Each structure stands twice: as structure tokens, then as C-alpha cells.
Ligand SMILES: CC(=O)SCCNC(=O)CCNC(=O)[C@H](O)C(C)(C)COP(=O)(O)OP(=O)(O)OC[C@H]1O[C@@H](n2cnc3c(N)ncnc32)[C@H](O)[C@@H]1OP(=O)(O)O
Ligand SMILES: CC(=O)C(=O)O
């Protein structure tokens with residue numbers, strides 16, 4: 001949907017003479033795990049070529065977590081890795097190549113974009129822009145990318161992904177999503193967002209034991225509450241509101257929402273829970289900061305065999321897709337069929353790139 005600042009007739013016009021035609025629809029490419037690496041870290045960088053094919057997205061991170069002294073080495077390291085790994089990135093690759101550039105007000109962002117588009121623009125699928133505050137940030141990147149694409153003679157537009165990590169960014173989430181046909185998706189930035197909002201968590205993503213609701217106290221025969229009695233508490237999700245807003249804004253604009261980082265690398269159980277909450281709420285993927293988080297993300301963001309089996313059964317039972325039927329004691333109708341089709345379509349997309357999942361999903365058809 002065009003943003004208010006550009007008339008509908010101009011929304012899909014290239015922003016520079018010779019730039020590729022913007023896409024009318026963001027391609028639905030699997031991106032369960034966006035795996036972060038620091039291209040200036042030799043040990044990490046050496047592992048990247050072998051990871052191609054086993055993770056949906058490899059992202060060369062140039063922003064936070066890369067030391068200021070290493071910014072240029074990281075940028076050049078990413079160029080070197082892309083040039084030495086031809087199967088990484090580009091429209092037909094099994095593993096997409098993304099980058100997170102430095103913030104637009106930093107001394108590095110301009111050189112990040114200029115170097116990467118010029119040197120490896122044909123391989124770069126998505127540029128993640130941190131600390132996006134409003135549509136004006138996307139408009140700046142949009143025009144600059146168009147100029148650089150034209151200069152580099154690129155045939156395919158590079159897409160843009162915004163991190164939501166300021167209060168103003170959250171307040172402007174809808175206009176950010178609709179600011180350009182390049183917009184591919186949004187990720188949650190829980191660390192910067194917590195700081196900007198003056199939240200009192202020092203964790204990178206995940207829950208907090210203090211954010212809870214408590215069971216009501218028991219009441220005696222005289223109607224007096226016993227506040228000292230033991231009562232259950234239920235931890236709540238600090239990020240529910242923001243993720244729900246992101247999901248709605250992305251769905252409205254036909255782009256994709258993602259959870260972000262889960263900083264407690266050792267707590268794989270809570271990591272899986274947080275990822276699953278995001279999956280259930282509508283996110284299509286998440287970040288992986290450490291190799292051990294890739295398998296968690298791939299598992300969580302792939303529909304289970306049980307869910308796919310159920311979805312296919314409903315699809316078969318619903319015939320032309322209208323009316324109501326009973327299946328296993330439950331009502332299914334036009335609307336629940338649509339829910340099931342979300343599951344079936346995702347399973348088909350993932351099966352196309354993941355042979356193990358394909359085998360599992362194909363086996364369902366044999367049993368049906
Ligand atoms: C709030 C935000 O902005 S989040 C996004 C920014 N943060 C990041 O990108 C962090 C990325 N991840 C990392 O920097 C690291 O994983 C750390 C610092 C968290 C942990 O690193 P380590 O202490 O080296 O972890 P660990 O010892 O378990 O690593 C095991 C191996 O995996 C490698 N490894 C660790 N992380 C990664 C990674 N992201 N990608 C590839 N390889 C990795 C290590 O180099 C190490 O290799 P080795 O066995 O040859 O020695
Ligand atoms: C993801 C990120 O950049 C943050 O949490 O700040």
C-alpha cells in the first residue's frame with residue numbers, strides 16, 4: 001500500500017534512472033533463522049562457507065557487536081566472503097545473503113551501503129537497517145539504493161528490512177512498513193528498544209521473572225482475603241504488545257515480521273519458548289546469534305507434521321472451501337480453512353528447500 005508521501009501512480013517507479021523495477025510483491029523465501037556473524041572475526045568468518053545450505057539466511061553484521069575499530073574490516077570481510085562463496089545469496093540461492101548496516105546517523109552507514117552494493121550488490125538479498133524511526137529513514141535508503149543499483153547495473157532490487165528498536169519506530173510502525181516497495185520485513189530489537197523506552201530489563205530479549213500476574217488470594221467464610229497464603233504466579237511476555245503490533249503492520253503491508261535476538265545462548269529451552277510465541281503470533285522467523293540457535297529456529301518456524309496433517313485433512317474435507325463440516329468433533333468452515341491454508345502453504349515453501357522436512361511432509365500424504 002503506497003505511503004501518504006508518494007502518490008499511488010509513482011509508488012512502483014524506480015527512484016533513479018537505470019535502477020531495477022521495484023517488486024509488486026515481496027517474494028516468500030523461507031527465512032526461519034537469520035544467522036548473524038561478524039565478518040571481521042576470523043574464526044566466525046571461516047565457518048560461514050560451510051553453513052551455506054543449512055541455514056535460510058546468513059547475515060553479515062556490521063553494526064552493534066562489531067567493535068568500532070573493526071567496522072572497516074567487517075565491511076571488507078563481508079565482501080570477501082560473498083566473492084569467495086558463489087552459492088551464497090542471489091535469487092536462486094538456498095541460503096540468502098543479508099547484511100545489517102550501521103545506523104544511518106553513524107560515520108559508517110554511507111560507506112557500508114556504497115561498498116556493499118557496488119561490490120556484491122548482485123548477491124545481496126536484503127539490507128537490514130537498524131534504529132529506524134520513521135518513513136523518512138526508509139525513503140533515504142530507498143533513493144540511495146536506487147542510485148547505487150543503477151550505477152552498478154543491477155537487474156534486481158535489493159530489499160530493505162527495518163529493526164524496530166525505538167519508541168518512535170514503534171509509534172510509526174505502519175508508515176515504516178508501507179514506506180517503499182523494497183520493504184521486506186521487520187525485526188524486534190529488544191535491547192535498544194528496552195533502553196529507549198526506559199524499560200527495566202537488562203536482558204537481550206526473552207521474559208523477566210518480575211513481569212507477572214498473581215493468582216487472587218483465597219477468601220475465608222467471612223469474606224476476608226488471606227494475602228499471606230501461597231499463590232501461583234504466571235510470568236508474562238514483555239514483548240507481546242510490540243510483536244503483535246509488528247505482525248499487524250507487516251500483514252497489512254504484505255511483508256514479513258520476525259522475532260529478534262535471544263541473548264541467553266545457554267538457555268535453549270527459554271529461547272525455544274520465546275521463538276514459538278513469535279511463530280504462533282504470526283512471525284515467519286527469528287535471529288540466531290550462535291550456531292546452536294539455528295536448529296531451534298528451524299524446528300520452531302516449520303509447522304509440525306501434526307499441524308500439516310490436520311491442515312490437509314481440513315482442506316480435503318472442505319471441498320470447494322465453503323460451508324461447515326465436523327472433523328474429530330470440531331467445526332471447520334471457510335475461516336478455519338483459511339487458517340489451515342496458511343499452514344499448508346508454509347509447509348510447501350519449506351519442503352521446496354528442506355529435503356528432511358519434505359520427506360516428513362510427503363509421508364503424511366502416504367498415510368492419509
Ligand atoms: C542486540 C543485538 O544487536 S543482537 C545482534 C548482534 N550480536 C551478534 O551478532 C552476536 C553474534 N554472536 C557472537 O558474537 C558469539 O556467538 C558470542 C560472543 C555470543 C559467543 O561467542 P563464543 O564465546 O565464541 O561462543 P562459543 O565458544 O560457544 O562458540 C563456539 C564456536 O562457534 C563459533 N561461533 C560463535 N558464534 C558464531 C556465529 N554467530 N556464527 C558462526 N560461528 C560462531 C565460535 O567462533 C566458536 O568456534 P570454535 O569452536 O572454532 O572456537
Ligand atoms: C536486535 C537489536 O539490535 C537490539 O535488540 O537492540
Ligand SMILES: [Mg+2]
Pocket residue numbers: 064130165189191192
Ligand atoms: Mg539494536
